[in-house]
Amino acid sequence: MKRKNKPVKNRSLPGNESVLRQLWRDPMGRAGMIGVGLVILMAVFAPWIAQYDVAKMNARAKLTGPSAQFWFGTDHFGRDVFSRIVYGARVSLEVGIVAVGIAAGFGYLLGMIAGFFEGKIETVIMMVMDVIFAFPSILLALFIVSALGPSIINTMIAIGIVNIPVFTRTVRASVKTVKSTDYIANARSIGLKKMSILFKHVTPNVLAPFTVQATLALSGAILTEASMSFLGLGIQPPNPSWGSMLSDARKYMERAPWLVLFPALFIILTILSFNILGDALRDVLDPKLKL
Amino acid sequence: MKKLFALAMALVLALTLLPAAVAEGNVLRYGVDADAAGGFDPHTISAVASMRMIGQMYNTLVDVDENLNVIPELATSWEQPDDTTYIFHLAENVTFHNGRKMTAEDVKYSFERILDPATGALGNSSSYAGDIDTVEVIDDYTVKITLKNINAPFLANLSSSYCSIVAKEVVEANDGSLLLADGGTGPYTLGEWVPDNSVTVKAYPDYFDEAGKATFDAIEFYVLTDASARLAALRTGAVDLIVADTAMLDLVENDQNIQTISYQSRNYTGLFLNPNRAPFDNEKVRQAVNLALNREEIIEFAFNGKALVSGFVPASLGHWAVDVTENEYYTQNIEKAKALLAEAGYPNGFETNIIVGLLDSIRDTGLVVEQQLAEIGIKVNVMDVERGQYLDAWNGHDFDIMVCQNGAGSDPSRAVAFFFKTGSSANIQDYSNPRVDELCELAVATSDTAKRETYYKEAINLILNDCVVAIVASPQEYFLASTALQGFAPNASNANNFSGVTLAK
Numbered sequence: 027m028k029r030k031n032k033p034v035k036n037r038s039l040p041g042n043e044s045v046l047r048q049l050w051r052d053p054m055g056r057a058g059m060i061g062v063g064l065v066i067l068m069a070v071f072a073p074w075i076a077q078y079d080v081a082k083m084n085a086r087a088k089l090t091g092p093s094a095q096f097w098f099g100t101d102h103f104g105r106d107v108f109s110r111i112v113y114g115a116r117v118s119l120e121v122g123i124v125a126v127g128i129a130a131g132f133g134y135l136l137g138m139i140a141g142f143f144e145g146k147i148e149t150v151i152m153m154v155m156d157v158i159f160a161f162p163s164i165l166l167a168l169f170i171v172s173a174l175g176p177s178i179i180n181t182m183i184a185i186g187i188v189n190i191p192v193f194t195r196t197v198r199a200s201v202k203t204v205k206s207t208d209y210i211a212n213a214r215s216i217g218l219k220k221m222s223i224l225f226k227h228v229t230p231n232v233l234a235p236f237t238v239q240a241t242l243a244l245s246g247a248i249l250t251e252a253s254m255s256f257l258g259l260g261i262q263p264p265n266p267s268w269g270s271m272l273s274d275a276r277k278y279m280e281r282a283p284w285l286v287l288f289p290a291l292f293i294i295l296t297i298l299s300f301n302i303l304g305d306a307l308r309d310v311l312d313p314k315l316k317l
Numbered sequence: 318m319k320k321l322f323a324l325a326m327a328l329v330l331a332l333t334l335l336p337a338a339v340a341e342g343n344v345l346r347y348g349v350d351a352d353a354a355g356g357f358d359p360h361t362i363s364a365v366a367s368m369r370m371i372g373q374m375y376n377t378l379v380d381v382d383e384n385l386n387v388i389p390e391l392a393t394s395w396e397q398p399d400d401t402t403y404i405f406h407l408a409e410n411v412t413f414h415n416g417r418k419m420t421a422e423d424v425k426y427s428f429e430r431i432l433d434p435a436t437g438a439l440g441n442s443s444s445y446a447g448d449i450d451t452v453e454v455i456d457d458y459t460v461k462i463t464l465k466n467i468n469a470p471f472l473a474n475l476s477s478s479y480c481s482i483v484a485k486e487v488v489e490a491n492d493g494s495l496l497l498a499d500g501g502t503g504p505y506t507l508g509e510w511v512p513d514n515s516v517t518v519k520a521y522p523d524y525f526d527e528a529g530k531a532t533f534d535a536i537e538f539y540v541l542t543d544a545s546a547r548l549a550a551l552r553t554g555a556v557d558l559i560v561a562d563t564a565m566l567d568l569v570e571n572d573q574n575i576q577t578i579s580y581q582s583r584n585y586t587g588l589f590l591n592p593n594r595a596p597f598d599n600e601k602v603r604q605a606v607n608l609a610l611n612r613e614e615i616i617e618f619a620f621n622g623k624a625l626v627s628g629f630v631p632a633s634l635g636h637w638a639v640d641v642t643e644n645e646y647y648t649q650n651i652e653k654a655k656a657l658l659a660e661a662g663y664p665n666g667f668e669t670n671i672i673v674g675l676l677d678s679i680r681d682t683g684l685v686v687e688q689q690l691a692e693i694g695i696k697v698n699v700m701d702v703e704r705g706q707y708l709d710a711w712n713g714h715d716f717d718i719m720v721c722q723n724g725a726g727s728d729p730s731r732a733v734a735f736f737f738k739t740g741s742s743a744n745i746q747d748y749s750n751p752r753v754d755e756l757c758e759l760a761v762a763t764s765d766t767a768k769r770e771t772y773y774k775e776a777i778n779l780i781l782n783d784c785v786v787a788i789v790a791s792p793q794e795y796f797l798a799s800t801a802l803q804g805f806a807p808n809a810s811n812a813n814n815f816s817g818v819t820l821a822k
Contacts, residue, residue: 083688085617102564103618103684176702263699264684277544277564277677 048310055306061299069116076109081264089282099284101274107284110266111292117267118248118296121182125247128186130240133193137232140194141201142224152198155191163188163246164253171259181260185247196239200232234311241307245300252293268293342534345802345820348547348559352513352540356496359481360431360438368478369538369813373518374414375481375501378405378424379472383808385635385727387472391419391482391502395472400764401450401464403472409458411525413484414499414506421460425452426485428462436493440479442742443468443761444731469764470728476810504531504816515539529816536815548797551575557802557820561795562677563621569797578796581625581633583809586682586722587788588671593747594717596669601661603784606718607646608654609693610686616790619681627791630725630732630777633809636770637729639777646784654693666694671718673699674707682789683720714745721745722792727810729773730761737780748785752776 049055068075084104092099098107136155140148158166170184204210205228213223254260255269263270268289275285347369354364359375362368378392392405411419431438431446440446450465464471474480487500499507504524508517516538520531539555541547544562551559552575561577569575590597590606597603616624625632628641641647658666673683680701687697697718702710710716723743725732734757735741739749753776760772780786794812798805801821807814 081684081688083614083618083685085614088618102621103681172703175706176700258701258703263680263701264687277562279545280548281564281568 045307045310049303049306052306052309054302055310058299058301058303058306061295062303065115065119065296065299068112069119072112072116076106076112078106078109080105080110080113080266089278091282092284098288099282101271101282101285102278107271107288110271111268111288114266114268114271114289114292115296117178117261117265118251121178121185121251121261122244122247124182125185125251126189126240126243128183129189129243129247130193130236132186133190134197134236136190137194137197138201138224138228141198142205142220142228148198151194155194158188159191161188164250167250167254168257168259171254176259176262178261178265181251181254184254185250188250189243189247192243193236193239196235197232200235201228204228204231238304238308238311241300241304245297245304248300249293249297343532343820345533345536345558345815345818346539346556347536348539348541348550348556350542350544350547350560353510353516353538356494356510357499357507358495359478359483359501360436360440360495362496363439363479370507370516370518371478371481372503372811372813373505373536373815374499374503374507375478375483376411376503377478377480377482378407378475381473381476381727381810383810385473385810387476390476391424400467403462403464404455405460405462407458407460408525411502412523413487413502414521415484415487416523417484417486419482419484419502420457421454422457423482423484424460425454427480427482428452430483430488431480438479440477444470444726444735445474445477445479467762467764468730469761469766469769470730473728474730476727504529505536508535513540532815532817532819551797551799554799558796558798558805561797563623563793563795565797566621566623566795574800576798576800576802578798578805578807579623579793580808580812581631582792582794583631583633583725583727584722585627585629585631585725585788585791586619586624586678586720587629587786587790588682588686589716589719589721589746589786590784591714591717591719591746592783592785596661596663596667597717599661600784601657602663603787604646605654605657605661605693606690606695607784607787608648608650608657609690609695610787610789611649611689612647612789614689615682615685618685619678620790620792623795624790624792627788628777628781629723629736629786629788630729630773631791633791634725634727634729634732637732637773639774639781641781641788644778644781646781646787651692658693658695663694666696668696668698669717670698670700671720672702672707672710672716673720674702675704676722678792679720679722686718686720711745714747716745719745729769729777730757733757733773733776733780734761737776746785748780748783750779750783753779 049059082105087096087100087104089102090096090100096106096108098111100106136151140151167184167188170187171180174180210223210227213227251260251267252269255267256273258273261267261270271289272286279286349366349369351366353367353370355362355367357367357371357374359371362371376391378390380388380390382388391407391411393408395403395405397403407421413419428446428449430436431440432449448464448466448468448471450463453461455461482502483495484500487498488495491498504521505518506521508519510516517535519535520533524530541550544565547559548565550556566577569577590603592598612626616622626642628639630638632638658664671683671686673680683699687699690697710719723736735743737744737748737753738757739754756772756776760769763769796807802818803821804818
């Protein structure tokens with residue numbers, strides 16, 4: 027009986043090393059990993075990569091095009107666009123990770139409870155999730171930020187709340203599947219406590235879809251932050267966010283197209299990288315797709 | 318690249334501006350930056366965007382020219398038997414847009430409507446018609462207005478659209494509101510309002526004044542909030558005239574088909590410090606903030622250099638303005654500012670919030686100020702808030718520093734008393750200086766211009782030296798137009814005066 031438990035575990039969640047190696051072997055996975063890796067490096071080493079202070083204005087270098095001195099040109103305050111893009115990566119990742127952390131944390135707990143205990147509590151949880159899910163996510167996030175006031179923390183909270191239902195649903199579905207397997211029935215029959223079953227035996231088996239969902243949600247969160255900052259309800263100036271940089275650039279689009287080009291390019295590439303990575307991760311982790 | 322952009326935007330516009338493409342006849346198409354707010358009741362609407370149409374639809378008893386001289390409008394002449402009595406002689410051929418003749422009864426009704434608290438009229442304050450005691454009809458075309466007290470700028474203030482003459486029957490037929498009705502006598506009548514898209518005003522053929530008669534069959538105002546979209550619309554010929562942003566001026570410099578038209582506004586932008594909140598309750602801190610600013614640099618960044626260093630009575634108010642460049646707090650002096658902060662007990666500076674919003678120039682001013690105040694150790698958190706929160710901060714007097722753009726009006730009774738007299742509705746700082754109050758009262762109670770000038774200038778200097786404000790600039794306003802547009806000469810008194818304006822075919 028006990029032997030049956032282990033192979034199941036291994037099948038859904040192979041060792042970390044092997045997942046990474048499998049990802050690397052897949053061309054799409056490799057592209058995603060490189061893209062995401064670059065963004066992370068940019069964010070972590072921002073102070074070393076950026077040559078200029080992101081808020082420092084320079085009247086003599088207003089709206090100058092890309093050059094050896096300013097790689098991505100300067101904006102209407104004479105601020106270096108490259109430095110702002112680099113620090114913008116930091117903002118994007120920070121918001122993305124914290125927001126997804128909030129969403130994943132609550133989503134996991136709620137999904138576990140709903141899927142494992144079922145009954146009334148499941149109905150209530152899923153009803154609340156459906157209500158949140160019914161709102162267009164950007165609208166709900168804007169509503170939350172309007173109520174709390176625009177700041178980086180509130181942006182994270184808002185995006186986090188918006189993303190809770192996706193995680194709850196994913197986890198709940200996996201829990202329900204796992205629950206009906208023999209080894210859970212066996213664990214019950216030998217009298218293990220519910221909590222122990224939940225954390226020791228169910229959790230490892232929902233981690234795979236959960237990880238995939240988290241990767242995909244990251245790209246969604248980064249995009250939502252960009253949209254909110256574009257609308258002026260996200261990151262507050264003078265802190266650079268790719269979204270607010272785009273918004274500021276609208277007025278100068280014709281005279282200084284690089285102000286639009288670079289933030290847009292980085293938003294696109296970052297989102298693309300996370301999505302590709304998420305898809306590749308799903309391919310690697312989902313045993314059914316391997317057949 | 319540029320052509321591609323222009324083409325793409327033209328395409329978008331071609332779709333949004335379809336009605337413009339099919340408009341026929343002699344029509345002026347005007348690209349504006351905001352939709353009419355709420356409607357077109359001249360007595361209750363203050364939004365600049367609505368004023369553009371209200372100005373075409375309504376008349377006032379008198380007008381002011383660009384040099385602030387009072388000139389006739391509905392009243393052909395007037396006399397002032399004593400300091401508080403005005404007798405107006407009305408033009409006899411004025412008709413409302415419903416065809417009825419305008420008489421002295423309508424003037425009486427209009428001021429009664431303004432003074433009735435139930436109307437919620439903006440003119441019901443002593444800066445406009447609020448000091449009126451009685452309005453008497455002497456005959457059909459003569460009306461006598463008596464004031465409760467002397468109010469020297471009264472005549473000039475009657476030129477505000479807040480004091481428009483309206484038709485009683487139109488007000489009554491629309492449940493007391495002119496928001497969506499037209500009870501005016503102006504050269505144009507209200508046509509169609511398609512919210513968020515366009516407003517049309519149509520020529521009124523029986524306008525009383527030949528010189529001011531409509532020169533277009535209609536004026537169509539197109540709402541194009543994005544500056545780039547407005548410029549694209551002008552370039553492609555979808556509109557003839559646009560409200561311009563200083564950021565786009567360089568782009569049309571060499572364009573043979575586009576002309577630039579500008580005037581010096583009576584608006585000013587600057588910092589309002591809250592003198593009832595620490596640390597700005599300390600005069601030295603306020604002085605330090607003023608001394609830390611480099612106003613020329615703010616103008617360069619926030620107004621693309623198209624503004625004048627100004628106080629709260631801008632140079633466009635002529636003899637009323639004081640030369641702020643002579644004020645000791647207008648020249649940047651970082652060392653002195655730091656020393657003042659240290660004396661005030663903040664040798665290492667402090668942290669504070671600055672509220673910005675509404676306009677790009679307000680936001681950009683806030684961002685430059687953040688950098689400049691950092692030089693003396695003040696850490697500023699810029700709070701870019703949305704319209705509703707911005708207005709809440711204004712109405713609730715809830716801020717440390719707020720960047721505002723105000724209109725100075727045509728007389729210091731607004732520029733000084735309205736914003737700085739104790740208890741005045743626009744005194745958002747709850748500023749109170751007994752001598753300033755006294756000077757404001759003295760200045761309103763006399764009609765001797767020289768004396769009023771002395772009083773106001775003393776008050777202006779007192780406020781500037783109290784450093785409760787750090788006013789930066791008075792912006793230049795810009796229009797861009799097709800070269801076919803002729804005779805358009807906007808000024809700060811009347812920025813949307815289309816009388817005599819034509820489009821060459």
